[in-house]
Amino acid sequence: MSGVLVLLEHRGGAYNRMSWEALAAGQEMAKAAGQPLTAAIAGHELEPLGSELAGKKLDKGYRVEHALLKDYTADGYVLAIEQLIKKLEPSFVVLPHTYQVRDFAPRLATRFGQVLLADLVGLRKDGDSFVFIRQLFQGKLNADYRHNGPVAGSAPCFLSVQAGAFRADSLEAGSASVEIFSPQLDAGAIRNKPQPPFREAAQTVDLGSASIIVSVGRGIKEQDNLPMVEELAQALGGELAASRPICDNGWLPMERQVGSSGQTVSPKLYLAIGISGAIQHLVGMKGSKTVVAINKDENAPIFEVADYGIVGDLFEVVPALTEAVKKARGA
Numbered sequence: 001m002s003g004v005l006v007l008l009e010h011r012g013g014a015y016n017r018m019s020w021e022a023l024a025a026g027q028e029m030a031k032a033a034g035q036p037l038t039a040a041i042a043g044h045e046l047e048p049l050g051s052e053l054a055g056k057k058l059d060k061g062y063r064v065e066h067a068l069l070k071d072y073t074a075d076g077y078v079l080a081i082e083q084l085i086k087k088l089e090p091s092f093v094v095l096p097h098t099y100q101v102r103d104f105a106p107r108l109a110t111r112f113g114q115v116l117l118a119d120l121v122g123l124r125k126d127g128d129s130f131v132f133i134r135q136l137f138q139g140k141l142n143a144d145y146r147h148n149g150p151v152a153g154s155a156p157c158f159l160s161v162q163a164g165a166f167r168a169d170s171l172e173a174g175s176a177s178v179e180i181f182s183p184q185l186d187a188g189a190i191r192n193k194p195q196p197p198f199r200e201a202a203q204t205v206d207l208g209s210a211s212i213i214v215s216v217g218r219g220i221k222e223q224d225n226l227p228m229v230e231e232l233a234q235a236l237g238g239e240l241a242a243s244r245p246i247c248d249n250g251w252l253p254m255e256r257q258v259g260s261s262g263q264t265v266s267p268k269l270y271l272a273i274g275i276s277g278a279i280q281h282l283v284g285m286k287g288s289k290t291v292v293a294i295n296k297d298e299n300a301p302i303f304e305v306a307d308y309g310i311v312g313d314l315f316e317v318v319p320a321l322t323e324a325v326k327k328a329r330g331a
């Protein structure tokens with residue numbers, strides 16, 4: 001038993017970004033452990049995706065192909081991938097922490113008497129083993145986890161990695177052979193009916209292409225206070241965005257949500273106003289060129305990713321900033 005197996009996810013004939021991030025995590029682990037790296041996709045008629053996978057640095061790729069895998073079902077995926085894992089006997093199985101993975105991966109791990117170590121934000125090598133890092137209490141604590149394995153004959157360690165925790169742009173290119181693996185599947189064993197996939201957020205507002213974003217969090221306290229932040233966004237010529245609680249409250253539409261279950265943005269300027277900086281928010285905006293945070297708590301995690309921080313009451317700072325911007329622009 002040896003090696004790292006990464007399971008990639010695809011939809012509509014394309015991989016999602018988080019799959020490449022999971023593969024980057026797999027490359028890092030394989031390199032650190034000196035173990036082979038394999039990667040797999042499951043579905044039907046996956047040739048173009050297989051060719052794309054062949055261009056990455058890995059030892060081997062697999063297309064887990066069956067007509068019954070054409071549409072995703074948890075039953076189908078668990079049965080098929082279980083067979084691949086039994087054939088390859090990897091030490092680690094790495095997945096992106098997507099909604100689909102949350103649906104089937106715990107059951108897959110249970111088949112091997114394992115749990116899924118979910119939503120990792122990092123890992124490090126410690127002697128012969130790995131330490132995996134997960135966040136607790138809304139990102140206030142980082143916890144270290146170890147797996148007892150790998151030992152001969154033991155089941156693999158199942159891991160899923162959080163969006164943004166590894167960088168897809170650090171993925172190494174290469175040339176790998178990708179072969180077809182045909183699992184034995186029986187229609188009677190697939191009890192789920194394929195459903196339309198869950199969508200994180202409707203994207204009618206394209207925050208992804210905005211160069212200035214003014215983002216507001218729970219520090220704003222009430223919906224009635226939002227126009228104050230809107231005015232700053234307008235003065236700067238930027239788009240208004242928000243953390244999840246603001247959208248969950250219905251104060252702003254879901255498409256303005258930034259984060260792991262919202263949009264991923266990388267503007268030139270990201271203003272975080274009354275946002276604590278939970279990891280689920282940070283993964284959606286940490287690619288921003290310049291981050292300015294306004295928060296009354298000097299220990300708020302947002303300051304760790306901020307280029308400029310203003311420790312203060314947003315109800316004083318925001319109107320003053322809007323005034324200053326208007327003045328500077330001669331408005």
Ligand SMILES: Cc1cc2nc3c(=O)[nH]c(=O)nc-3n(C[C@H](O)[C@H](O)[C@H](O)COP(=O)(O)OP(=O)(O)OC[C@H]3O[C@@H](n4cnc5c(N)ncnc54)[C@H](O)[C@@H]3O)c2cc1C
Nearest residue numbers: 217218219243244259260261262274275276278281296314
């Ligand atoms: C599966 C999952 C997915 C999630 N996806 C997302 C996501 O996509 N996007 C997202 O944002 N969150 C997401 N979350 C929620 C996330 O964990 C946090 O709960 C959320 O980001 C917190 O939002 P916030 O920073 O606005 O609120 P809080 O954490 O409550 O922070 C409010 C901040 O405002 C500051 N503040 C208060 N009053 C003032 C004032 N007068 N002046 C200045 N500062 C003030 C406080 O100091 C505090 O730091 C997700 C959670 C889960 C479990």
